Amino acid sequence: MPLISVWYKRRLEELLGFSDDILEGMVGALLDPKLHKHPDPVSVESQLEGFLDSHTRRFVEELMTILVEAGSNPSGIPMSTMSDGVRGALAHGEAPADQAVLVLEAV
Numbered sequence: 001m002p003l004i005s006v007w008y009k010r011r012l013e014e015l016l017g018f019s020d021d022i023l024e025g026m027v028g029a030l031l032d033p034k035l036h037k038h039p040d041p042v043s044v045e046s047q048l049e050g051f052l053d054s055h056t057r058r059f060v061e062e063l064m065t066i067l068v069e070a071g072s073n074p075s076g077i078p079m080s081t082m083s084d085g086v087r088g089a090l091a092h093g094e095a096p097a098d099q100a101v102l103v104l105e106a107v
Contacts, residue, residue, distance in 0.1 A: 003077060004031070007066055015055040023051050031067075039067065 008027050013019050029035060030044050045060045052059055069078035 004066055004070060007078075008063060011059065011062065012052075015052060015059060020051070023048075026051075027063075039064075 005024075005028060008031075009019070009024050012023055012027070016023075026047070030047060031039055041060055041064050044063070045056055048060065049056045066078045066080065069080055070076050073079060
């Protein structure tokens with residue numbers, strides 16, 4: 001989850017043009033596995049609509065894609081958040097996922 005929180009905080013700042021601690025905390029709560037076993041995209045979108053306006057649907061779609069990637073990767077790391085070099089090394093078995101250096105990319 002730490003990698004995903006880095007991604008959504010960065011993405012929110014890109015969309016809004018500024019950092020919003022309250023919104024970041026709200027997204028974190030919506031993704032908290034103790035509170036929500038499986039985040040519901042419709043519910044997440046409706047709760048963020050007032051904050052993100054026209055960016056809401058795109059943000060939720062990107063977020064859900066990242067969550068699915070993380071869930072389907074044995075390392076728990078969303079592949080789209082890795083640099084091309086790290087992704088290639090992992091694909092060829094040249095670097096263990098737990099030792100890979102991650103470089104977040106804008107989705």
